[in-house]
Amino acid sequence: MAMTDQMGRTGMLAVLRERYFSSPGNTILSIICFAILALIVWTVLDWAIFSAVFSAAKGPGACKAADGACWAVIDARWQLILFGLYPHEEHWRSGLACLVVVVMTVLSCIPYFWNGRSISIIWIGGFLTFYFLMKGGIFGMTVVDEQRWGGLSLTVFIFVSTVLVGMPLSILLALLRRSDLPWISGLTGIIIDSVRSLPLLTILFAFAVVLPFVLPDWASGDKLYRAILGSALFFAAYQAEIIRGGMQGVPTGQEEAAKSLGVRYFHRIQRILLPQAFKNALPATINQFVITFKETSLFIIIGFFEILASGNAAYGTGNWTFAFVEVYAFIALIYFAFVFSLSRYGAFLERRMDVGDQ
Structure with a gap:
């Protein structure tokens, strides 16, 4: 079982290497795209979760002062x-x-x-x-x-x-x-x-x-x-x-x-x-x-x-x-x-x- 899992991971790494890192140009382009994607994901998560206001107890004023989403309106x-x-x-x-x-x-x-x-x-x-x-x-x-x-x-x-x-x-x-x-x-x-x-x-x-x-x-x-x-x-x-x-x-x-x-x-x-x-x-x-x-x-x-x-x-x-x-x-x-x-x-x-x- 361990050998099968190792072979599966090796196969996945080979596919990723062939698709995204097969040449210096592809490697640079892939790194740039992954960085942009990570930035987008972080921005969305920060707005929707980390900096968001979830409770309506403090009223709309807390939402206006925050940088994230105002889920308090749903509450x-x-x-x-x-x-x-x-x-x-x-x-x-x-x-x-x-x-x-x-x-x-x-x-x-x-x-x-x-x-x-x-x-x-x-x-x-x-x-x-x-x-x-x-x-x-x-x-x-x-x-x-x-x-x-x-x-x-x-x-x-x-x-x-x-x-x-x-x-x-x-x-x-x-x-x-x-x-x-x-x-x-x-x-x-x-x-x-x-x-x-x-x-x-x-x-x-x-x-x-x-x-x-x-x-x-x-x-x-x-x-x-x-x-x-x-x-x-x-x-x-x-x-x-x-x-x-x-x-x-x-x-x-x-x-x-x-x-x-x-x-x-x-x-x-x-x-x-x-x-x-x-x-x-x-x-x-x-x-x-x-x-x-x-x-x-x-x-x-x-x-x-x-x-x-x-x-x-x-x-x-x-x-x-x-x-x-x-x-x-x-x-x-x-x-x-x-x-x-x-x-x-x-x-x-x-x-x-x-x-x-x-």
Whole structure:
């Protein structure tokens, strides 16, 4: 074992020597680059940790006198960033609702639950639990109107609702797009291409502001749900093309063989076509999930207090107006945690499925 470790270290040293120190010129250039990199790392660490102010006990004045970051604004305003306008005494409900979504996501990532019935139960059950925790009205919980939702919980609600509504719709659109009837496939193609040709912001604005003018009062609903419906339609249009591309990667002989054996259409789609299509479209699907989560920040334009709007309020009121960099860095870290975890899980799935093919 010791000999193997020594050989590994020797091999690494040889690679480093070949790449960075193979000649006097490369050696000088490498030293300069490493020195610049070390300076950048030290400057960032000094600003973010060593010279930073973490406690809000001394107020904003301590931050102004310090040379580093003012993380005290996070200490003072973290509840506003995470929970928005949600009633202070009910913050436990908002935090528990976010935990429900995390548990729902973790369960969805376990291979044991990878079937249509289990995934449906997990997502629908988790979503309903999230909704009733946020909304209240049952088990003695006070009702909290959607206009008072905000922060991270609203961002999570928008993302989960968009995926929950948009994914079945995307499957339906993909199947209609490949229909043998020209007028069905053509009309579906027009719908998909029309939605994809519009910016998401335009769709959100149309569903949130314009749609009530053309609908009766009883059908207009709440602005949040109209905007989520527009976001789900936008997600479905892109995801439908991703799924259709995955379907095109499935050999046509498999479906023809199933037809010759008398397998019904529903079973051909459920057990033969869609599993392979999702496997082929996995990288693009994970990428679409990441994009959808980041696009929740656009809801600030139509007046919703999601996490970015909550961050703006955190430094935009009181004496913390100078600490906007720290607030945005904290919000960026939250986005990074969600997106990076999702991308790493996608990479794990790709490796797992590649191994299954060998």
